Amino acid sequence: MAAEVIPRRPTLLFIVVLSLLFVLMSLSSRTRYIGDTRTLFERTVMTLFSPVPKAVNWAGGSAEDMYHGYLDMRRAVNENLELRRKVASLTTENVKLRQTDSDLRRLRNLLQYSEQFNMQTSMAHTIMIDTSGRFKAVIIDRGSGDGVEVNDAIVNANGLIGRVILTTNDLAKVQLVTDNNSAIGALIERTRRQGVVRGDGTGIVEMHDIPTLADVKPGDRILTAGIDGIYPKGIPIGNVIKAEQGPNLFKHIEVRPSVDFGTIEEVIVIHTRKIPTEVVRYAP
Amino acid sequence: MRWLRFIIGLLIALTLHSLLDSFFPNALAFFDPYIILVVYYSMGGNVLGAIVAGVMAGLVQDAFSGAIFGLHAFSLTVCAYIVAYINSRLMLRGTLAFGANLGGAVIVNELVIYILVNILLRQRIEMFEQGLIVKMIFTTLFGMLVYQLLAILFREEPIEATKRAAGW
The missing domain is CATH 1.20.5 (Single alpha-helices involved in coiled-coils or other helix-helix interfaces)
Known part of the structure; x- marks a missing residue:
């Protein structure tokens, strides 16, 4: 009965629903601000x-x-x-x-x-290094135009490199101490015994003219003696690695150079005081 | 089928409500997804069904908003009844007709809320007129867009007209 009435009277239902909702709202608005507000x-x-x-x-x-x-x-x-x-x-x-x-x-x-040197010096850079052949040489970027002369000594912080053997206006060729034709007046630092250091073209230098009885031991430091008119005194050349009895009255001494020639970059050119030709002429 | 659609629509409206609440908290002041659903359903012309739809949608909206419980249920029921009653007589169809129904429903809905808040809480709603206009424009436009999309999607008139005439 009710099911038949409701569909035919939706307006009545509408009013009833609105009334119920209004009551619901009134209850809700009354409890809205106190405690548990949700119904x-x-x-x-x-x-x-x-x-x-x-x-x-x-x-x-x-x-x-x-x-x-x-x-x-x-x-x-x-x-x-x-x-x-x-x-x-x-x-x-x-x-x-x-x-x-x-x-x-x-x-x-x-x-x-x-x-350290009281002589005039100048800096130079190596631009070519040839240590592979029998003749050991480097080319530096300073020449006669910069005051570099033949026989000027070339050193770096580790020791002696060699001497100038040829100059152009802006380049110079340096003969290394290991070159076959190189000869340097040298002395043993510990005993002050003097001799001559020569290159043998293999990378090792030899010290000659040291008598058999002289006191030389491996590890001794070899310096320039300053007696050849080219190299100033006291520049490190190398260290003795072998000292033994030679075939005659002299010892056979091998010296390892203190400079690694493969790593040379900057060098010092020592403008050595040259011995006047007159003096050389009358030398013994 | 119509009730299934309504329930799905109600869940979508609630999802939209939650999304807007989470990401754009002020958006619901300018846009009401529930009224779109209620108008859409009420345009079928079934007054009884429209009343039930209005109550259900309104209660869900009230449960998840800070309003007095029953406020939106009341206002949406009024809107649903009016829209269903008109459509049971005139059989309005099409996107523009839906937009007109929706715009009118938004105005009625807001007016009912305004009156009820005045009566029950003795409060005035600030900037009511501006809020009403903005809400009507945005809700109507969005509702028309949804209506059009549904028309394209289902390739038929989305509102199923009821054969049952409304009683008075």
Whole structure:
């Protein structure tokens, strides 16, 4: 009966529903500001439909997390690229600084060394090195135009390199101490025994004219004696590596040069005081 | 089938409500998804069904908003009844007709809420006229867009007209 009446009287239903809703609202507005404001009916509706907002919140939160994760990843990737660029740049800078530092140290040593000499000196760079053949030579970038003369001594911070044997206006050829034709007046630092150091073309030099009874031991330092009119006194030539009885009255002494000729870069040219030709002519 | 569509629509409206609440908290002041659903359903011309739809949609809206429980249920029921009653007589169809129904329903809905808040809480709603106009424009436009999309999607008139005449 009621089921038949309601469809035919929707306006009546409408009024009843509105009245009920008005009562519901009145109750709700009365309890709105005190304690547990939610009525049982309201809580039921909320419970029924609560999965929807929960799912939305979960999906929203997940999407937000994913988005932030993606942003963080992008940021990390960019940061990584930036750091890689920085590392590359700093590595290059580091290499340059190390090179500069090494150059500085080498040049400082060279400068201190050149101050030892009371003769005029000048700096030069090697532009060619030939230590492979029997004739050992280097070419430096200073020539007669810069005051370089034949027989000027060439040294670096480690010791004696050789002497100038040929000059052009802007280049000079240097004969190394290891050259077959090189001969240097030398002395043993410990005992002050003098002799002659000659190159043998193999990279090792030999000291001659040291008597069999002379006190020479491996490790002794050999210096220039300053008696040949070319090399100033006291420049390190090398260290004795072998000292043994020779075939005659002299010892056979092998000396390892103190300069590594494969690594020569900057050198000092010592403008040696030349012995006047008149003096040479009347020399014994 | 119509009730299934309504329930799905109600869940979508609630989802939209939750989304807007989460990401654009002020958006619901200018846009009401529930009234679109109620008008859409009520345009079928079934007054009884429209009343039930208005009550259900309104209660869900009230449960998840800070309003007095029953406020939106009341206002949406009024709107649903009026729209259903008119459509049971005139059989309005098409996107423009839907827009007109929806715009009118928004105005009625807001007016009913305004009056009820005045009566029950003795409060005035600030900037009511401006809010009403903005809400009407945005809700109507969005509703028409949804209507058009549904028409394209289902390739038929989305509102199923009821054969049952409304009683008075």
